[in-house]
Amino acid sequence: MFCYNCRQELAEGTAVCPACGAAQNQGAARPAVGVGATAPVIPNHLVGAVLATLFCCLPFGIVAIVYASGVNGKIAAGDIAGAEAASKKAATWINVSVICGIIGIILNVILQVAAAAAN
Ligand SMILES: [Zn+2]
Incomplete structure (x- = not known):
């Protein structure tokens, strides 16, 4: 986990950030997200997930989209x-999807070459 205030990396379950003294407990102490500069920037990878779904591997891309679309909601909820x-x-799932897509393209090429050779 990371300090929501100063982004210092903390051990899981740390109650108070040793770097800045901010309490890490969920809920009331946490400032409203989206108002000030304290909202951390966490990439949601949604664009990459959609592209991976369209061009690489549909099933894994959809998994990536599910996770990607959950990022902003969790930020808004303070999680x-x-x-x-x-x-x-x-x-991770974008990478899996891209790798599967590349393997799929290679297999496709091999099959087409094999089919062409058979004719
Ligand atoms: Zn801190």
């Missing part, structure tokens, strides 16, 4: 750790 986790999962 920064959850948003970061969803962001990382979206990025």
Whole structure:
């Protein structure tokens, strides 16, 4: 997890940030997100997830979209750790989708070459 105030990396379950003294407990102490500069920037990877779905591998791309579309909602709800986790999962599934897409293209080329050779 990260300090919501200064972004210092903290051990999971840390109550008070040793760097800036901000309380890390969920809820009331957390400032409203989207108002000030304290809202952390967490990439939602939504564009990448959509592109991966369209051009690479549909099933894994959809998984990436599900995680990507959850990032902003978690940020809005103050669940920064959850948003970061969803962001990382979206990025992971985009990579899986891209790799599957590349493998699919290679297999397609091999099959077409084999079909051409058979004729
Ligand atoms: Zn801090």
